[in-house]
Amino acid sequence: MAITPIVQEEPAAGPRGAYRKSAATRERILDAALEVFGAQGYDVGSLREVAALAGISQAGLLHHFPNKVALLSAVLERRDDRASEQTAAASPGIETLGALVDYARISALKPGEIELFAVLSAEATRPEHPANSYMRRRYEWVTSIAVESLTTARDQGHLKPGTDPTTMASQLFALWDGLQIQWLLKVNNVSVADGIEHFIDLHLVKPLRELLQS
């Protein structure tokens, strides 16, 4: 199923060639922001460092993103867009659960992004943090997607009796977050994707892979 991003973006204006060049610069800034915020946290990472890493002036950066919060929002939005593309083809139910596990597997190729999200999720628990409301909405949003798919799976007889879709959905994302911390810390030989697949299997009458193939 399609995961629609929360943060909406205005379509960029301007002639085609200039737009393409501008879009490429924008991507370069977002990559740099991901690296700087991912390595140092959002609070400590500075726009100066992001500009330097992207190879543009700070004025050039401010032309694209007027402040740090706008830059952070764009980084989050791009990640949500990509997650959306990853899972767009799956229908609600078992297929979406499989797509989530696949997404976790692909995410492991981008440790910088995972680090940014791990630090940001924790930092943003402070009500005054600029990403606080984004994070709250994001958890509610991903939880609601999982609840929908788990309810479908339950109605199709795939869940073990007594499994509550809401509790399971909240625990699934909690486990995901916590496994990422262990994975980043390199403890317990953790694979995030294997871990959440194992957790899903605990609640199914048959393993996920088997259900996906039948």
Next chain:
Amino acid sequence: MAITPIVQEEPAAGPRGAYRKSAATRERILDAALEVFGAQGYDVGSLREVAALAGISQAGLLHHFPNKVALLSAVLERRDDRASEQTAAASPGIETLGALVDYARISALKPGEIELFAVLSAEATRPEHPANSYMRRRYEWVTSIAVESLTTARDQGHLKPGTDPTTMASQLFALWDGLQIQWLLKVNNVSVADGIEHFIDLHLVKPLRELLQS
């Protein structure tokens, strides 16, 4: 079972009255550090603010803790000491699992401490962070305690067939961490203690509470 803290402390010297006064100041500094680091993260929180909140001069603070890393270590150590006290009376197996759930329930009374740990666990995933090796050792340590108790529980026939103590221990602490984030963000109506008890119950042949009473 006893949870022995990783960070060892030198016994404080000096005459009894002065020691007691000094110990009280030390506690006040640690409370202040918990609040400052918990609210702002370790990276951003400053010794100046900790000293101000504790009501002493910065020179006074430096007399107790020569630098920020020493202060952070003492905060972590005190928390481990208290966790150790909480679980010291439980014997390995089901009883220790119950003590962990109880500890989660008591921890919910100290959101500042949970916030510090949530932010710190994420920040400390960077290898150059001063708490990186502490966090790695702490995860290995708490995991080993849980593995010991889960192995005992398995040998006593309390675990469902096919449950691997090592995987379950790693997932238990991952879930714990992730539920704390949701709890701090006030999403999904999460209770950390209920969540981990529910997860433990998923793996037991009978609910934990029932086993503890029998």
